[in-house]
Amino acid sequence: MAHLQTIIYTMIYFVSLGPGDPELITLKALRTLREADYIYTPVPVSRKGRHTSKAAEMMLSLGIREEQIQLYDLPMSKDRDGALEAYDLVARTASQKQQDEPDARIAIVAEGDCGFYSSSAYIGEQIEQAGLATEQICGVPAFIACNGRLGGQLVQLEEQCTVIPGEATEEEWVRAWQSAHTIVVMKGSLCEAEIKSAITRYPDRKWHYFEFVGMPKEYITSQTSDILEREFPYFSIIISKCR
Numbered sequence: 188m189a190h191l192q193t194i195i196y197t198m199i200y201f202v203s204l205g206p207g208d209p210e211l212i213t214l215k216a217l218r219t220l221r222e223a224d225y226i227y228t229p230v231p232v233s234r235k236g237r238h239t240s241k242a243a244e245m246m247l248s249l250g251i252r253e254e255q256i257q258l259y260d261l262p263m264s265k266d267r268d269g270a271l272e273a274y275d276l277v278a279r280t281a282s283q284k285q286q287d288e289p290d291a292r293i294a295i296v297a298e299g300d301c302g303f304y305s306s307s308a309y310i311g312e313q314i315e316q317a318g319l320a321t322e323q324i325c326g327v328p329a330f331i332a333c334n335g336r337l338g339g340q341l342v343q344l345e346e347q348c349t350v351i352p353g354e355a356t357e358e359e360w361v362r363a364w365q366s367a368h369t370i371v372v373m374k375g376s377l378c379e380a381e382i383k384s385a386i387t388r389y390p391d392r393k394w395h396y397f398e399f400v401g402m403p404k405e406y407i408t409s410q411t412s413d414i415l416e417r418e419f420p421y422f423s424i425i426i427s428k429c430r
């Protein structure tokens with residue numbers, strides 16, 4: 188008689204948390220977190236010290252237990268070396284955990300959608316190099332939540348949408364501002380001077396500015412005078428439309 192062999196397909200899950208408002212996590216992401224034994228969660232560390240983990244706070248508010256949450260320090264600085272080391276460590280720790288405990292359910296959380304300018308890309312490559320499989324649970328990206336707070340269409344009819352991740356060449360910026368399309372700019376702190384200069388050079392465009400959307404310190408304005416006075420944090424998004 189042939190023996191039936193049980194094959195356990197182990198999988199490390201990248202779970203999208205959405206933009207910050209706990210109600211904007213998907214049911215699938217929440218179920219995956221509830222079922223997870225280990226949830227790797229970043230704690231931002233800046234020159235000012237260790238910050239509270241917004242991701243951990245949000246999960247706790249949704250009933251995820253403290254013992255499921257595995258915090259890891261994530262250095263926040265322009266120099267990406269510290270962050271890459273942190274991601275390497277998470278990838279190694281999660282892969283080792285999966286090999287030591289094949290039945291354990293492991294999740295790695297990402298803000299917004301884990302497939303959109305996400306640290307998951309790098310962590311995922313390392314995990315796959317270790318020979319393990321990963322699965323992405325998609326979520327609401329921050330720029331979609333920003334437009335939701337604004338109301339109306341991000342793009343409609345023939346309009347196109349360009350997303351710029353804070354940095355672009357001079358030619359790319361000019362092409363974006365001169366187009367009739369919607370421009371979404373992420374990582375506001377990387378391009379504060381460019382945005383402020385574009386606001387004065389392209390006064391016919393509509394300018395919308397968002398900080399910490401869905402979080403207690405959310406700030407939103409569509410007044411260019413307010414945007415010009417603002418110091419842009421990393422967690423800011425600018426949406427510019429032609430209507």
Ligand code: SAH
Pocket residue numbers: 206207297298299300301302303304305327328329330372373374375397398399400401402421422423424
């Ligand atoms: N995966 C994320 C994007 C990560 S890149 C997503 O799907 O949205 C990091 C950038 O996302 C930040 O610099 C900021 O521009 C934006 N961001 C993420 N969450 C945000 C929030 N709650 N409010 C404003 N911007 C946010």
